[in-house]
Amino acid sequence: xxxxxxxxxxxxxxxxxxxxxxxxxxxxxxxxxxxxxxxxxxxxxxxxxxxxxxxxxxxxxxxxxxxxxxxxxxxxxxxxxxxxxxxxxxxxxxxxxxxxxxxxxxxxxxxxxxxxxxxxxxxxxxxxxxxxxxxxxxxxxxxxxxxxxxxxxxxxxxxxxxxxxxxxxxxxxxxxxxxxxxxxxxxxxxxxxxxxxxxxxxxxxxxxxxxxxxxxxxxxxxxxxxxxxxxxxxxxxxxxxxxxxxxxxxxxxxxxxxxxxxxxxxxxxxxxxxxxxxxxxxxxxxxxxxxxxxxxxxxxxxxxxxxxxxxxxxxxxxxxxxxxxxxxxxxx
Amino acid sequence: xxxxxxxxxxxxxxxxxxxxxxxxxxxxxxxxxxxxxxxxxxxxxxxxxxxxxxxxxxxxxxxxxxxxxxxxxxxxxxxxxxxxxxxxxxxxxxxxxxxxxxxxxxxxxxxxxxxxxxxxxxxxxxxxxxxxxxxxxxxxxxxxxxxxxxxxxxxxxxxxxxxxxxxxxxxxxxxxxxxxxxxxxxxxxxxxxxxxxxxxxxxxxxxxxxxxxxxxxxxxxxxxxxxxxxxxxxxxxxxxxxxxxxxxxxxxxxxxxxxxxxxxxxxxxxxxxxxxxxxxxxxxxxxxxxxxxxxxxxxxxxxxxxxxxxxxxxxxxxxxxxxxxxxxxxxxxxxxxxxxxxxxxxxxxxxxxxxxxxxxxxxxxxxxxxxxxxxxxxxxxxxxxxxxxxx
Amino acid sequence: xxxxxxxxxxxxxxxxxxxxxxxxxxxxxxxxxxxxxxxxxxxxxxxxxxxxxxxxxxxxxxxxxxxxxxxxxxxxxxxxxxxxxxxxxxxxxxxxxxxxxxxxxxxxxxxxxxxxxxxxxxxxxxxxxxxxxxxxxxxxxxxxxxxxxxxxxxxxxxxxxxxxxxxxxxxxxxxxxxxxxxxxxxxxxxxxxxxxxxxxxxxxxxxxxxxxxxxxxxxxxxxxxxxxxxxxxxxxxxxxxxxxxxxxxxxxxxxx
Numbered sequence: 001x002x003x004x005x006x007x008x009x010x011x012x013x014x015x016x017x018x019x020x021x022x023x024x025x026x027x028x029x030x031x032x033x034x035x036x037x038x039x040x041x042x043x044x045x046x047x048x049x050x051x052x053x054x055x056x057x058x059x060x061x062x063x064x065x066x067x068x069x070x071x072x073x074x075x076x077x078x079x080x081x082x083x084x085x086x087x088x089x090x091x092x093x094x095x096x097x098x099x100x101x102x103x104x105x106x107x108x109x110x111x112x113x114x115x116x117x118x119x120x121x122x123x124x125x126x127x128x129x130x131x132x133x134x135x136x137x138x139x140x141x142x143x144x145x146x147x148x149x150x151x152x153x154x155x156x157x158x159x160x161x162x163x164x165x166x167x168x169x170x171x172x173x174x175x176x177x178x179x180x181x182x183x184x185x186x187x188x189x190x191x192x193x194x195x196x197x198x199x200x201x202x203x204x205x206x207x208x209x210x211x212x213x214x215x216x217x218x219x220x221x222x223x224x225x226x227x228x229x230x231x232x233x234x235x236x237x238x239x240x241x242x243x244x245x246x247x248x249x250x251x252x253x254x255x256x257x258x259x260x261x262x263x264x265x266x267x268x269x270x271x272x273x274x275x276x277x278x279x280x281x282x283x284x285x286x287x288x289x290x291x292x293x294x295x296x297x298x299x300x301x302x303x304x305x306x307x308x309x310x311x312x313x314x315x316x317x318x319x320x321x322x323x324x325x326x327x328x329x330x331x332x
Numbered sequence: 333x334x335x336x337x338x339x340x341x342x343x344x345x346x347x348x349x350x351x352x353x354x355x356x357x358x359x360x361x362x363x364x365x366x367x368x369x370x371x372x373x374x375x376x377x378x379x380x381x382x383x384x385x386x387x388x389x390x391x392x393x394x395x396x397x398x399x400x401x402x403x404x405x406x407x408x409x410x411x412x413x414x415x416x417x418x419x420x421x422x423x424x425x426x427x428x429x430x431x432x433x434x435x436x437x438x439x440x441x442x443x444x445x446x447x448x449x450x451x452x453x454x455x456x457x458x459x460x461x462x463x464x465x466x467x468x469x470x471x472x473x474x475x476x477x478x479x480x481x482x483x484x485x486x487x488x489x490x491x492x493x494x495x496x497x498x499x500x501x502x503x504x505x506x507x508x509x510x511x512x513x514x515x516x517x518x519x520x521x522x523x524x525x526x527x528x529x530x531x532x533x534x535x536x537x538x539x540x541x542x543x544x545x546x547x548x549x550x551x552x553x554x555x556x557x558x559x560x561x562x563x564x565x566x567x568x569x570x571x572x573x574x575x576x577x578x579x580x581x582x583x584x585x586x587x588x589x590x591x592x593x594x595x596x597x598x599x600x601x602x603x604x605x606x607x608x609x610x611x612x613x614x615x616x617x618x619x620x621x622x623x624x625x626x627x628x629x630x631x632x633x634x635x636x637x638x639x640x641x642x643x644x645x646x647x648x649x650x651x652x653x654x655x656x657x658x659x660x661x662x663x664x665x666x667x668x669x670x671x672x673x674x675x676x677x678x679x680x681x682x683x684x685x686x687x688x689x690x691x692x693x694x695x696x697x698x699x700x701x702x703x704x705x706x707x708x709x710x711x712x713x714x715x716x717x718x719x720x721x722x723x
Numbered sequence: 724x725x726x727x728x729x730x731x732x733x734x735x736x737x738x739x740x741x742x743x744x745x746x747x748x749x750x751x752x753x754x755x756x757x758x759x760x761x762x763x764x765x766x767x768x769x770x771x772x773x774x775x776x777x778x779x780x781x782x783x784x785x786x787x788x789x790x791x792x793x794x795x796x797x798x799x800x801x802x803x804x805x806x807x808x809x810x811x812x813x814x815x816x817x818x819x820x821x822x823x824x825x826x827x828x829x830x831x832x833x834x835x836x837x838x839x840x841x842x843x844x845x846x847x848x849x850x851x852x853x854x855x856x857x858x859x860x861x862x863x864x865x866x867x868x869x870x871x872x873x874x875x876x877x878x879x880x881x882x883x884x885x886x887x888x889x890x891x892x893x894x895x896x897x898x899x900x901x902x903x904x905x906x907x908x909x910x911x912x913x914x915x916x917x918x919x920x921x922x923x924x925x926x927x928x929x930x931x932x933x934x935x936x937x938x939x940x941x942x943x944x945x946x947x948x949x950x951x952x953x954x955x956x957x958x959x960x961x962x963x964x965x966x967x968x969x970x971x972x973x974x975x976x977x978x979x
Contacts, residue, residue, distance in 0.1 A: 108602075125602060147394045149602050167599060169394045170637060170663075185398050190637060190663045191599075208663045234706055236668045258667065260772060260782070277772040277782050301774070305781055313860065316780035493924065 036289055036332035039079055039094055040297065040304065041067035042321025048081055050094070050330070053288065055295075055304050055318030061097035064090065068325045069111035069123075079330055082109035082122065089122060089133075094330035103138045106131055113153040115162070115177060123150035123164060130164050132180065144180055146173050152194035154202070156217045163202060163217075165192040172204055174220060184220050188213055193241045198249045198267060205254065210238040212254060212265075226254075226265060230275040233259055242285040244294075246309075253294055255282040262296055262305075264312065274312055278305035286327040297324040350402035351648050354427045355389065355632060357382055358452075360437060361409040369565045376564050377622055381432055381455055382407070384625035387610050388632035395636050399644055412437060417444050425449035426648055428635060430628050431471070432456045439466055446470025451651050453631040456624045460513060463676045464712060467719035472655060472677040474634065475627040478510060480711035481588040482517035484683035484695030485581055487709070488588075489556060491697040494579070495523040498554035500570060502561050503530055511560045514582070518558070521700075527552040531566050545573035558582040585687070588695070590627065592686045593620030598667040618689075630670060630679065634662040666694065668707060674722030675714045680707040730824045731834045738805070738838035742845075752801060752846045753853065756793035759915075760786060760854055773917055778949035786859050790851070791945035792914025795937060797850055798843040798877040799908060803900050805839035806884030809975075828972045836881045836968070843877035844870070865948035872947040872957070876940045879964045883936070886967060889975040908937040913945075936963075 038051040039061060048062040048070070065085035072079055072094070079094040089109055091101040108126030115121050119141070120133045128148045132141045147169020154163050155177065162175040165188070172186040172195070189209025196203045202217040214224040228238045239257030245267070246253075252265040261275040262282055279298025282305075286295045294307040297320065304324060305317045359380070369375050389403055396403055410419055410433070420441065423429065427450040431438055438454060439462070445452050446469055454462060454473040462468065463477050489497060497518050501511040515525050529549070532542045541547045549557055549570070557574055559582040561567030571580040579585060593604055608615040621629060635651070638660035643650045654660055655672065664670040666682040673680060683695045696702075700709045708714075742749065764786045772782040821831060848866075855861055887904060909915065911932045918938070922929035932938055939956050946953055 126605065148391055148606065149599065166394070168391050168602070168663075171394055171398070185394065187395070187398065190661065190669055208661075208669045234702075234704070236706065239667075277784055279775075279782055303775070314781040317775050317782060 036329050037094070038286070038295060038304075038327055039070060039330045040284075040320050040327045041070055041081060041325045042323060043068060043084075043299075043325045044322035047321050048079075048092075048097075049321050050097075051304070051318070051320075053293075055306050055316065057319065059097070061094065062090065062092050062099070064088075069109070070326045070328045071112055071114060072328050072330060073114065075117060077330070077332075079328065080112055080114075080120065082106075082112050084108050084110060084125065087126075089120070091135075101135070101138070103133055103135070103140075105140055110151055111153055113155065113162075115155075121153055121162060123153055125149050125151070128166075142180060144173075144175060144182070147171055152192075152204075154195040154197050156202070157197055157199055161217065163195055163197075165195055165204060167191045167193060167207070172202075172215075186215055186220060186222075189225075194243055196243045196245055196252070198245045198252070201267075203243055203245075203252065205240040205243050207239045207241055207257065210235045210240070212240060212243060212252075214270075224270055226270055226272070228254070228256060228259070228263055228272060230256075230259065230261060230263075230272075241283045244285045244287060246287070247291050253285055253287075255285050255296060257281055257283060260298075262294065262307065276307055276312065276314055278307070278314060279303050279317055284324060284326045286329060289329055289332050295327050297327055299323050299325070351400050351644055352426045353396070353401050353403045353635070353649055353651075354406065355385065355403060355430065356406050356408045356423070356427055357385060357430045357432060357628070358408045358410060358441065359432045360434065361411045363432075369563065375568065379622060379625060381430060381625045381628035383611055384607065384621050384629040385430060385632055387607055388629045388636070390610065391606070391633065392636040395639060399639055399641075401639075401644070401649065410437060410441070416440050420444050420448070423448050423450045425651060427451075428632070428651060429453065430455045430631055432624065432628070435459055435462065438462065438471070439468065442468040442471040449652065451655055453627075455627040455631055458623075460712075463678050464718045467676065467721065469677075469721055472631070472672055472679070474631040474679045475624060476590050476681045476683060477678055477711050478513050479517065480678075480681065480683055482510075482514045483521070483710045484588045484685060485514075485558070485586075486517040486521040486523060487695050487697040487700050488586070488685050488693060489518070489523050489558075489581070490521045491693075491699070494555035496526045496553060496555045497523055498549060498552055498557045498578075499525050499528045500548060500557055500559050500567075501528065501530055502563065502566060503532065504562065506562045507560050510562060514558060514560055526554045531561075531570075533566055545570045546575050549573075549578075550575035554578060556581055557585075559584050586692060587686055588683045589686050590623040590681055590683065591621050591625075592684050592691050593618050594686070594689055595666070595684060595691045598665050600665045603665045627679075630662055630664060630681075634660065634670070634672075634679070637662045673708070673711075673714070676712060676717050676719040677721060678711055680705065681710070682707060683710060727826045727830055727834075730826045730831065731837075733824075734821070734831075734834045735838045735841065738835075738842055741808075742842045748804070749846065749849075752797060753850055755800065756796050756850050757853055759796070760789065760793060760859065761857060764789060776917060776919070778946045778951040780949075784860070786854075787861070788917070789915055790854060790859065790861055791941050791948060792909075792912070793850060793854075794847045794873055794944050795876065795880075795912075795914050795941040796909060797847045798840075798873070798880045798940075799905055799937065801843040801846055802839060802877060802880035802882075803884045803905060805835075805842070805881050806888040807900065809835060809885060809888065828975075829969070832885070832971050832975060833968055836878055836885065836971075839881040840874055840878035843881065844874050847873055847877070862948060862950075865950060868950055869944055869947035872943055875957075875960060875964065876944055879936075879940060879960055882964060882967050882971065885971060886974060889971075908935060911935050912938040912941060914938070914941045 039048055041048050043066050046065050047060050048067050050058045050061045052058055064083035067081050068084050069082040078091050080091050082089050087106045088104040090099055092099050106122050107124040110123045110125040112120055112122045118136050120135055122131045129143045129145050130150055131143050134141050146164050147166025149167035150164050151167050152165045160177055162177050164173045170188055174184040176183050188204050189206035191208040193205050193207045200217050202215040204213045212226040215222050238259045240254050241257050242255045244253050250267050252267055254263045258281055262278055263272045264274045265272050278296045280301035281299040282296050283299050284297035292309050294309055296305045302320055302322055303317045304320050306315045308315050423445055429452040431452050431454050442452055452471045454471050455475055458475055458478045460478045501507050518525055531548055532539050534543055556578055557580045559567040559570055561583045567584040571585050604620050608619055638654050643654045661669045661671040668682050670679050684691050685693045696706045696709045702708045772784055773788050912935045918932055921932055943956050
């Protein structure tokens with residue numbers, strides 16, 4: 001009988017040893033020298049929150065109506081936020097949250113991209129246009145008409161072209177970044193959402209077409225398409241939105257929306273290498289500066305899944321505000 | 333570069349003759365614009381579908397231009413007292429007819445235009461027999477069928493664990509037919525009808541059991557009351573007056589719909605916003621397309637979303653080929669793309685389960701599985717439909 | 724205490740000999756959970772994963788979710804089988820032979836249970852090994868940490884089996900145990916689906932499942948696999964095991 005008691009004390013000792021060991025490990029080896037934070041815009045709770053690299057909420061950076069697209073200015077590291085229901089964009093200090101600049105006059109500002117150092121291009125979901133803004137004078141320089149519901153904006157690698165996706169029209173507008181005339185129109189599958197440029201390739205996610213279409217960014221010819229088909233899913237459940245390339249350009253990550261998975265795609269072979277389970281309606285994506293982590297925003301479960309890209313496994317899912325839309329690395 | 337992409341798709345050069353697409357809205361001459369229940373009280377808005385059609389065309393300009401398509405909108409008011417074939421003589425394969433007609437004329441027009449190579453889309457009738465028994469090869473249905481609405485409702489009941497249903501219905505032929513369909517649907521998804529009760533509008537004391545909601549819904553055990561009242565008149569009295577405190581669904585209470593102003597997801601707010609601003613005089617925040625308007629919008633958008641170079645040649649638009657192609661589909665702003673079922677030409681729709689100011693859920697409900705298309709759990713699936721049009 | 728050591732060795736050897744000789748028993752012990760894992764989980768899994776709940780840090784695929792339940796299943800089956808074997812021993816009189824060993828009846832029973840728990844644990848790890856080979860994402864460090872917990876759970880289940888076999892008549896045949904112990908324990912617990920899913924369909928079933936000891940045994944394995952501990956649950960299991968171990972010889976009467 002004593003053995004039984006002996007067993008118990010052994011066990012509790014064992015547990016405490018393990019606990020201490022774990023604590024020591026985490027103190028001695030903090031998961032690398034990470035010094036960056038994440039800004040996340042939350043559409044439904046009208047706020048931009050600052051999170052640490054582990055996804056924990058630090059504080060509120062900005063309160064504005066329906067914040068969506070964001071970008072970080074490379075020079076001064078300030079954060080631009082599109083406040084859709086205020087028809088405005090604001091520039092804030094991503095540490096203090098101090099509002100440094102505010103430009104109004106957009107109609108449902110959705111996404112934004114930086115053009116040179118002094119011009120921003122903003123997609124106006126409500127007005128079927130994109131606006132060019134001079135950030136030194138706060139003046140909207142010009143409006144380029146697009147199809148309804150313009151969403152993603154990207155540049156070609158040489159910055160000579162601007163691509164704007166129109167969800168409703170099912171096209172990608174190709175504008176010259178010199179004189180802003182429309183050079184061409186790319187016909188896509190249903191509801192093009194986001195785009196990403198990898199050298200001379202333009203990848204376009206088609207949300208309702210359940211695929212990614214690949215165009216040559218120079219010749220504008222359609223080159224390929226990637227149709228997602230994880231086992232156990234119907235094609236209609238796969239609604240890809242955000243996509244992002246690894247810094248070496250060899251791997252693409254695609255958020256599959258209602259399928260609650262992220263696809264890891266080999267850029268060369270176009271093969272999907274792995275599907276990773278995340279939260280509900282995965283949309284926004286961001287890579288850590290060192291490329292070892294992928295942050296995935298789950299719009300309908302109000303959280304963010306952190307994926308370790310070395311093991312290609314989800315590590316944790318942390319709470320965000322309500323309906324998180326975009327995530328940007330800040331304060332690196 | 334410009335011509336390469338824009339016009340490489342077309343065999344003809346941009347200078348060549350434009351490709352015609354004629355979109356006609358067809359209704360009866362003198363059709364009642366807005367039915368009322370009594371003394372001018374409007375319960376359910378019922379508008380002409382024109383505004384939704386204009387919206388769909390407005391959304392399509394860019395795509396049409398890039399294919400060199402010139403669209404023309406027109407209205408066609410049919411006189412039911414004159415032979416219809418004469419009135420439809422000029423309709424050829426360049427026409428897409430949006431049929432906002434009563435059943436008799438719908439069937440007749442469908443037969444006539446089928447011979448003339450045009451495509452007609454039923455945008456107003458949910459009538460099940462048009463899809464099944466009548467089985468019209470010349471007509472597509474972008475309006476959901478009665479069975480789709482009822483199946484969506486039944487899935488929701490089963491999903492919610494409300495399995496005992498008291499079925500309350502009117503006495504018109506339409507109510508009796510729809511009541512039978514609803515009862516079948518309830519049983520198909522594993523719920524049960526605890527009792528069926530017929531109501532009357534009469535206030536006569538002898539009719540007490542059939543005219544007072546408390547009596548009408550008494551003496552039976554049930555989880556939920558389902559109301560079939562096509563006129564949307566008596567049914568309004570039942571909610572909040574049931575003998576047992578139970579939810580009310582069907583034609584009142586929780587109503588299955590194709591579209592709703594309060595849908596927050598899938599880009600629907602943008603579509604609603606465009607619909608309102610298209611006609612600023614009528615832009616109340618709660619104004620939204622009726623199911624028929626949504627069906628008309630979807631019918632036009634189907635053509636735009638599915639447009640490919642394959643369907644355009646020097647002879648013009650091959651509208652029939654576009655409708656028959658398996659890959660043709662439409663972005664319905666309801667989270668799933670729509671397409672036509674090959675067997676009975678019914679458009680696949682998710683169905684919204686709506687209260688007055690909220691979209692409570694979207695059917696098909698989770699766990700109602702289908703081997704190919706979850707949406708095919710709503711409405712007559714291929715093996716059960718008496719209509720087998722596809723090859 | 725060499726005397727009890729020899730007795731313990733003898734009992735363990737006997738149990739292991741049985742384990743090795745009865746190949747079909749091992750096979751069925753492994754096939755049952757693997758069948759569940761590879762067939763049932765594949766057919767019924769929710770492709771959208773199971774929502775976050777402690778101890779998981781993120782969304783869980785179904786095959787990963789049911790691993791602790793399957794460990795519990797292995798321990799449950801083996802525990803019940805050993806207990807039935809003890810009932811069989813009792814009738815055949817071999818227990819009476821063991822009783823002649825110079826150790827107390829209490830010690831004897833505890834040794835028997837420890838032996839059964841060891842066999843359960845080995846079976847559980849064999850099952851885990853096969854699951855890993857099939858690519859189920861089980862945390863390897865958790866496997867190590869969970870070892871003592873799995874052993875305790877296996878002991879507790881064998882103990883419950885022994886008490887049932889000694890007190891309830893009609894438990895001699897395995898089908899009775901299947902119907903009245905194993906199936907309710909398994910299906911009215913958190914082993915095969917999260918309890919909130921059960922709560923969605925029936926609150927009563929939820930409360931029954933929540934009060935099912937098997938739920939807590941499985942949960943303690945689940946938490947241990949992810950390096951987390953619920954001190955109260957673990958304390959409850961341990962003190963229950965100790966208390967019942969004291970009680971066991973009272974109800975277990977070999978000459979009954």
